[in-house]
Amino acid sequence: MAILHPHGYLIITEDGVTSAEHDTLLCPHCQGIIVIQPGSGKRRDYCLKCKAVTCGKKECRACLTFEQKQDRQRVAKMNHIHFLTESGLYVAS
Numbered sequence: 001m002a003i004l005h006p007h008g009y010l011i012i013t014e015d016g017v018t019s020a021e022h023d024t025l026l027c028p029h030c031q032g033i034i035v036i037q038p039g040s041g042k043r044r045d046y047c048l049k050c051k052a053v054t055c056g057k058k059e060c061r062a063c064l065t066f067e068q069k070q071d072r073q074r075v076a077k078m079n080h081i082h083f084l085t086e087s088g089l090y091v092a093s
């Protein structure tokens with residue numbers, strides 16, 4: 001079982017015992033969650049415009065335009081509302 005905090009950290013528990021904790025970051029380009037694993041040797045890119053670490057995916061190497069960012073945020077918001085609606089937690093008024 002893993003508990004993921006998008007802006008904080010990932011806690012992996014086994015049989016109720018915390019077996020690992022990792023810091024996480026949010027990719028500024030795709031809103032993907034980046035798990036920081038010191039010494040993992042994984043390549044991370046740094047966006048100078050966003051002043052943030054990106055997830056390292058090919059499509060995230062180049063910075064997004066303001067419009068693209070707004071677009072992604074809109075999609076992320078819609079997915080979130082969709083998820084809440086599907087699970088019956090949210091009723092559109």
Ligand SMILES: [Zn+2]
Pocket residue numbers: 027028029030031032054055056057060
């Ligand atoms: Zn990304």
Ligand SMILES: [Zn+2]
Pocket residue numbers: 028029047048049050051062063064
């Ligand atoms: Zn950027």
